[in-house]
Amino acid sequence: MQNKVILLVEDHPDDEELTMRALKKNNIMNEVVVARDGVQALEYLFGTGAYAGRDLSCMPQIILLDLKLPKIDGLEVLRRLRADDRTKFLPVVVLTSSKEEQDIVKSYQLGANSYVRKPVDFQEFSGAVQNLGLYWLILNEPAPERVPVG
Amino acid sequence: MGLEVVHRHTVLVLTVLFGMCLLTIYLHMSQLRAQMVTAMSLQGAEIYTRALEEIRQWYTTEVVQRLHGQGVVASGDVAGSKNEIPLPATLSMDLGKKLVAGQPGQEIRLISPYPFPGRRDQGGLTDFFQREAWEVFQETPEKAYFRFEQDHGRKVLRYATADRMEAECVDCHNAHPASPKRNWQVGEVGGFLEVVYPVDTIQEMAEGGLSGAYGSMGLLVLLWLGGFGLVILKLNRVAGDLEEQVRCRTSDLQHANEHLELEISERQQAEDLLRQARDNLEKRVQERTSKLAAANADLIREVSERKRAEDDIRKLNGQLVQQTAQLTASNKELEAFSYSVSHDLRAPLRGIDGFSQAVLEDYADKLDDAGKSYLQRVRAASQRMSQLIDAMLNLARLTRAEIRSQTLDMSGMVNAILDDFQKMDPERQVECVVAKNLFATADPQLIRAVLENLLGNAWKFTRHREHARIEFGYEPYKGQPAYFVKDNGAGFDMTYAHKLFGAFQRLHAYTEYPGVGVGLATVHRIIQRHGGQIWADGSVGEGAIFHFTL
Numbered sequence: 001m002q003n004k005v006i007l008l009v010e011d012h013p014d015d016e017e018l019t020m021r022a023l024k025k026n027n028i029m030n031e032v033v034v035a036r037d038g039v040q041a042l043e044y045l046f047g048t049g050a051y052a053g054r055d056l057s058c059m060p061q062i063i064l065l066d067l068k069l070p071k072i073d074g075l076e077v078l079r080r081l082r083a084d085d086r087t088k089f090l091p092v093v094v095l096t097s098s099k100e101e102q103d104i105v106k107s108y109q110l111g112a113n114s115y116v117r118k119p120v121d122f123q124e125f126s127g128a129v130q131n132l133g134l135y136w137l138i139l140n141e142p143a144p145e146r147v148p149v150g
Numbered sequence: 151m152g153l154e155v156v157h158r159h160t161v162l163v164l165t166v167l168f169g170m171c172l173l174t175i176y177l178h179m180s181q182l183r184a185q186m187v188t189a190m191s192l193q194g195a196e197i198y199t200r201a202l203e204e205i206r207q208w209y210t211t212e213v214v215q216r217l218h219g220q221g222v223v224a225s226g227d228v229a230g231s232k233n234e235i236p237l238p239a240t241l242s243m244d245l246g247k248k249l250v251a252g253q254p255g256q257e258i259r260l261i262s263p264y265p266f267p268g269r270r271d272q273g274g275l276t277d278f279f280q281r282e283a284w285e286v287f288q289e290t291p292e293k294a295y296f297r298f299e300q301d302h303g304r305k306v307l308r309y310a311t312a313d314r315m316e317a318e319c320v321d322c323h324n325a326h327p328a329s330p331k332r333n334w335q336v337g338e339v340g341g342f343l344e345v346v347y348p349v350d351t352i353q354e355m356a357e358g359g360l361s362g363a364y365g366s367m368g369l370l371v372l373l374w375l376g377g378f379g380l381v382i383l384k385l386n387r388v389a390g391d392l393e394e395q396v397r398c399r400t401s402d403l404q405h406a407n408e409h410l411e412l413e414i415s416e417r418q419q420a421e422d423l424l425r426q427a428r429d430n431l432e433k434r435v436q437e438r439t440s441k442l443a444a445a446n447a448d449l450i451r452e453v454s455e456r457k458r459a460e461d462d463i464r465k466l467n468g469q470l471v472q473q474t475a476q477l478t479a480s481n482k483e484l485e486a487f488s489y490s491v492s493h494d495l496r497a498p499l500r501g502i503d504g505f506s507q508a509v510l511e512d513y514a515d516k517l518d519d520a521g522k523s524y525l526q527r528v529r530a531a532s533q534r535m536s537q538l539i540d541a542m543l544n545l546a547r548l549t550r551a552e553i554r555s556q557t558l559d560m561s562g563m564v565n566a567i568l569d570d571f572q573k574m575d576p577e578r579q580v581e582c583v584v585a586k587n588l589f590a591t592a593d594p595q596l597i598r599a600v601l602e603n604l605l606g607n608a609w610k611f612t613r614h615r616e617h618a619r620i621e622f623g624y625e626p627y628k629g630q631p632a633y634f635v636k637d638n639g640a641g642f643d644m645t646y647a648h649k650l651f652g653a654f655q656r657l658h659a660y661t662e663y664p665g666v667g668v669g670l671a672t673v674h675r676i677i678q679r680h681g682g683q684i685w686a687d688g689s690v691g692e693g694a695i696f697h698f699t700l
Binding site for chain 1: 488493496498500503504505506507529532533536540543547
């Protein structure tokens with residue numbers, strides 16, 4: 001379980017802190033890689049920029065993706081990683097403040113696996129994080145790392 | 151003209167001509183007869199006269215002259231002495247008497263203005279004829295003088311010839327003792343011989359001769375008349391035939407004529423009708439034309455007005471397009487605004503709430519109860535603000551949402567909502583009266599929001615009622631159905647009725663009836679977007695009733 005990395009794409013430090021706290025409170029001890037904008041997220045995923053030379057065989061078990069991000073927004077990140085064979089089957093949970101219908105629809109259209117709205121109430125938020133960890137890190141069986149092409 | 155008259159009255163003309171011929175012949179014959187009578191009587195008188203003159207001449211020269219030498223004297227009467235012989239005049243007279251004896255009316259007389267005394271009673275100029283004859287002979291003794299006269303009812307010729315003195319006569323007369331005149335010259339007219347000759351016998355003779363001619367003429371006339379009559383008859387017959395034919399033809403012609411006249415009159419009628427029709431047509435055409443012209447003028451005016459209106463519309467449209475663009479832009483801005491509101495306003499709230507919780511959890515031992523309570527209040531406030539934000543976003547979304555109308559079972563929807571309320575709040579006892587089979591045409595999602603809000607309010611504001619009652623039904627309002635939600639809850643003061651439908655307006659304390667104050671604003675917005683109306687009535691403590699139309 002230790003080697004199952006969680007990629008948290010979140011620009012807001014408060015939300016980052018609260019998410020980390022919720023994970024910790026729910027005893028989710030996986031390594032959490034935080035990308036603070038869309039560019040960082042893509043660099044991590046494709047081993048470029050600051051993450052050049054990263055071992056790409058190690059892909060995150062789950063990506064918690066905020067939509068409203070600096071530089072490249074969450075939907076664009078989603079579109080690009082779904083367009084790449086290396087990342088197209090990675091589980092992506094959109095974790096955002098927005099309850100806008102079009103955001104939800106767009107996310108699913110681009111291949112999001114789940115859409116969770118961050119509750120204001122921390123206790124509710126904590127509950128949601130616990131459920132996500134339980135489901136995506138334990139129950140869900142990810143796609144094989146090497147996906148035969150064609 | 152004249153020829154025409156002749157052609158037309160041939161018979162009459164012929165008759166007149168024939169009559170004129172007859173008359174001419176008759177007149178000519180009468181004249182001939184008169185001339186013949188005159189000539190014959192003159193001839194008779196002349197014969198007498200010449201005979202007597204010849205005899206007297208012969209007597210004078212052969213008898214009286216010879217005897218004179220022998221002593222025999224011619225004197226007076228025959229019944230004188232032995233040596234006396236009658237005078238030549240006496241011989242003439244006596245012979246004349248003898249000649250005319252037995253011839254009634256005939257007389258032969260020797261007349262002289264100087265008679266011998268013995269014949270004074272016989273001689274002398276006794277009447278007008280004799281005096282006139284005497285005077286004529288003084289001038290022209292060589293010509294006989296005669297005249298026709300009426301004598302005792304008979305027409306007679308009195309014929310006188312002058313008796314001129316011969317040499318022998320003058321000797322004797324100038325010498326004779328009894329001679330009344332003794333200065334006779336040779337050639338002097340001594341007297342004249344008058345023969346009275348009745349004409350009637352000659353006239354009778356002439357008429358006898360002429361009567362044959364008259365008879366012939368009469369016969370001719372009869373024959374002519376007969377022939378003429380036959381010709382006329384024939385002509386009449388021919389004329390009758392011709393007339394019959396002419397009559398037939400005339401009647402045929404008349405028939406034809408009548409037929410023609412009929413036809414002509416029919417044609418004329420037809421022509422009149424045609425003319426009338428044409429006139430009518432022309433009139434109507436003119437009327438139509440004028441109407442059309444008027445309509446055309448109207449049309450032109452209308453067209454120009456329309457053009458102007460179109461121009462106006464185009465201008466307005468341009469403005470509208472501009473405004474729409476502006477509106478779209480502002481809508482987009484609004485959307486961006488709501489997006490950032492939902493995203494950015496909530497993030498700090500989450501921080502406030504989350505970190506308050508973190509303090510409460512991590513530093514509970516360092517906080518007293520008041521501190522903990524304040525942190526709890528911070529959390530409650532942030533959560534309420536989150537609700538407000540959600541409500542505001544909802545209102546904004548409803549304002550923009552597209553309306554998809556369909557037939558709705560209003561009664562069913564009301565029942566379902568009330569059932570949900572009952573499940574969420576099982577301890578409440580509310581009498582729900584819902585009219586059956588109410589349908590409407592509207593957007594189901596939006597109307598559900600309306601009903602949830604109105605029924606939710608009713609449910610909320612009757613919570614302190616012992617016998618809560620909520621009613622849903624409809625009433626006719628201005629020809630359309632007005633639905634209503636009625637409750638017997640807290641009600642409201644009509645003074646503030648105008649504030650009911652404003653966003654974030656509240657008429658009750660939050661602690662008594664919690665709520666964010668956008669429910670009725672949302673309802674109002676949805677009803678408006680459906681083209682309907684909503685209004686509320688109520689009084690404090692008695693309940694409220696909300697009517698709406700769609």
